[in-house]
Amino acid sequence: MSAEIWFRSSLPHADVFVRLCDVDPRGRSYNVCDGLVSLSGADEISRATVRLWPTAHRFRRGHWIRVQVASGAFPRYARNPGTGGRTSPPPPSALPTRPSTTTPRTRRR
Known part of the structure; x- marks a missing residue:
């Protein structure tokens, strides 16, 4: 199973995570499956599978x-x-990081 997501980030390197859940009639959500893809060139609107x-x-x-x-x-x-x-290595807490703004898109534009 896969999900096709149109995506844009303020940084060229970003991840896209998708999780499929089952929500029961009482509103409780249960994780079914998930996946993650790492992108380069994410600062342009692009398709992530x-x-x-x-x-x-x-x-x-x-x-x-x-x-x-x-x-x-x-x-x-x-x-x-x-x-x-x-x-x-080193551990993630020792790495320099950059804040980003992420925008999922409903269309290519």
Whole structure:
């Protein structure tokens, strides 16, 4: 399973994280599967194809499907410092990072 996301960041290096959830009638959300892709050239509007981990899940009647999109998922995945540098070694807390603004897009423009 994969998700196609149009994405833009204020930095050229960014991550796109997608999680599929099952929401029951009481509003409780359960994670089904997720995936992350690291991008370079993310400061232009571009398409990110995020492959989610395989799953076998049945959404019961009355449940909703939730798709969460974010620019990271620490601590599940290592932080992306936005510099194009590696996150280890040294430990992520010792790396220089840059703040970013992330914009998911509903269209290519």
